[in-house]
Amino acid sequence: MTFTPRRSRDVPTLVARARDGDPRAVARLISLVENGDPALPAVAAALAPYAGQAQVVGLTGSPGVGKSTTTNELVRALRKQGRRVGVLAVDPSSPFTGGAILGDRVRMQEHSTDPGVYIRSMSSRGHLGGLSATTPQAVRVLEGAGCDVVLVETVGVGQAEVEIASLADTTLVLLAPGMGDAIQAVKAGILEIADVFVVNKADRPGADATYRDIQGMLALGERAPGEWRPQVVRATAVRGEGVDDVVAAIAKHRDWLESSGELGRRQQERAAAEVEAIALGTLRARLGSLREGTALSALATRVADGEIDPYAAAEELLKRL
């Protein structure tokens, strides 16, 4: 049985059920987010009081670096500590969720019967604002459902890495030996976004070189007193080795975020980006409805006839918003 909130007054019920730990209610709320449901503002209003209660951990890296295995092991380690965990596997490159993420789901099946874990794949599906618009709302749902940690896993494909950093409290960048990742990390600007580097597949040849490369590059950067120095952790996630070190590095970063006041600053910036994305989406939709109507059509005719210029017409159009 699926709960369908036909009227917005059903939303508080749905949120209450999610808070009580009903996985179907959580799933339903994330679907509302994914589909850009008209009930979204009501959902957001009901979730507002629980903002900022989870540590949001972003996890990114090139394909093949072991992201889903690492995520799986992190979930296991965090569950051992008794913490509730949400996982969002985001594929910003594909209009449909498939490929790697279907694989992830299979690998994460061991957690599928654990009521303390929510796992969800999300695609950006050509949504207005894409990843930046929907993922924060999905994080809010998982926060509302009482998750202590929300892991957001995304394929490292250029822009996505920067986006994940902007929505996470703590960003993990996974590397693997022999992939030239150290140099690529510099090129892609990853050095700036990583709070914790995980050199995965540490049992493979070249792992020490990758570890030294990253440490060397971090040593070159200047840091103000009290500033966070990115941690570099070695792990072999497929055998569960080093995963506790990763968890410890995440906890250490959380402590620093709180003691330095950076946590509040990051949450504030994130909220600003979120509000801006929603506002822009609303404006786009309003312009779209003017396009359907006659206002834009009449103005366009005057532009085509050379009576007014397109800037003047745009001004006219905006006056009607």
Add this chain to the structure above:
Amino acid sequence: MTFTPRRSRDVPTLVARARDGDPRAVARLISLVENGDPALPAVAAALAPYAGQAQVVGLTGSPGVGKSTTTNELVRALRKQGRRVGVLAVDPSSPFTGGAILGDRVRMQEHSTDPGVYIRSMSSRGHLGGLSATTPQAVRVLEGAGCDVVLVETVGVGQAEVEIASLADTTLVLLAPGMGDAIQAVKAGILEIADVFVVNKADRPGADATYRDIQGMLALGERAPGEWRPQVVRATAVRGEGVDDVVAAIAKHRDWLESSGELGRRQQERAAAEVEAIALGTLRARLGSLREGTALSALATRVADGEIDPYAAAEELLKRL
């Protein structure tokens, strides 16, 4: 000596000089467009009376198909007819104009001393709205400068083809034998956007097969009475062969556009898209200035503290626009 319009009242002078055929004034106006200069609305206002005076011909196709050679030959043929020609070479894929387009410029040097030809490379340079926002304004400059035909050449990379079709009166799609282009054309939706197909490199093996494939696919499509049936022309641009046929097909399409009333409809649609793009850019800029200010910042703090939800905050923000 470069003319620099420091005050917007200089703009009419600049436009007057462009209309008198001063190539430096034309170049300066297109630079204003490319750089999103604050004087743009004044430029657009001064150019408005000349809207729709040129035939805008889009030219697209995969890399290596002979676009720049064909453009070069089209310019030569149109000049023989005594028509003034503008060329915009647009590279939407690169943040900087280089590579193929630099090559084009060299190939087009024979026209560089001809006062009846303007050639300009443009990049979208991460501009707000990209190609769709700047190219129409650059076309307006060339129209204002008295061009009878404006050729807009762009690399065929997915979305760009559709964009070029939306801003051109007449869209040419170039194909070459043995590139599997006929099938790819269907996949990419090119069959819908082409008004004229040019099978270039017609002296090569497989050219007849490509010609037949396209004709065959066009025969499958149903057309209402009076609807345009895309022309298919064979050419070997590098030897100047078939170029007059291409020019004739463009002229024939122009006649059909006028007699069918489609020209007005296309110009009107184009103006609507242009106005909408400018309006959205303006809104984005206004939101940006709110971001700089304290309005968004204060709202974001309340969202981060869980006092209000991001949708309510976005509503608040929009009220201040």
